[in-house]
Amino acid sequence: QSALTQPASVSGSPGQSITISCTGTSSDVGGYNYVSWYQQHPGKAPKLMIYDVTNRPSGVSNRFSGSKSGNTASLTISGLQAEDEADYYCSSFTSTTTPYVFGTGTKVTVL
């Protein structure tokens, strides 16, 4: 099972919106509404930001939103803030013998 494909880096200025893509196949992203997104600051554990493609856990800012089209899922961060600078990973349930796969990760830089 190959990792889902994410851009290595995305950057934006404070207040701007950015979008991170996560591309898989019909066996994972395209086949299930079980895409989630995680934020990881340096030296910290990952934090769930979006689950089941579009849902935000309690306590996560509504500046974070998720969507999916075909085999590609996306995370959008609007009103970019300095605290959003972190690594972001997508994940999906899969139909293979390894039922979960993560993305390659995207480093978000706030300019």
Next chain:
Amino acid sequence: QVQLVQSGAEVKKPGASVKVSCKASGYTFTGYFMHWVRQAPGQGLEWMGWINPNSGGTHYAQKFQGWVTMTRDTSISTAYMELRSDDTALYYCARGTAAAGSFDYWGQGTLVTVSS
């Protein structure tokens, strides 16, 4: 509040095994699967497997079969992962959500360093 507290950093020799623990609190331990995720230094996240704390049933990623054993002790709400691989990495336990599609709470991570 839900908390997952992992055991401290370990140094192991090549070929030896190490056992990492993950103590859960703030919820019914047997009600949620526990997953383990690996992160090599400077690298991304990699799903290793899960254990069903209720039944003890496990499922490992193909890559880790034969290299890892997941167990649990329901009397102390603790999950364990025994590793026999020679990869230095950070290992996280993470609770699976009820809908099974994501991981909603994570431990702080346990660094396992392989050194002779």
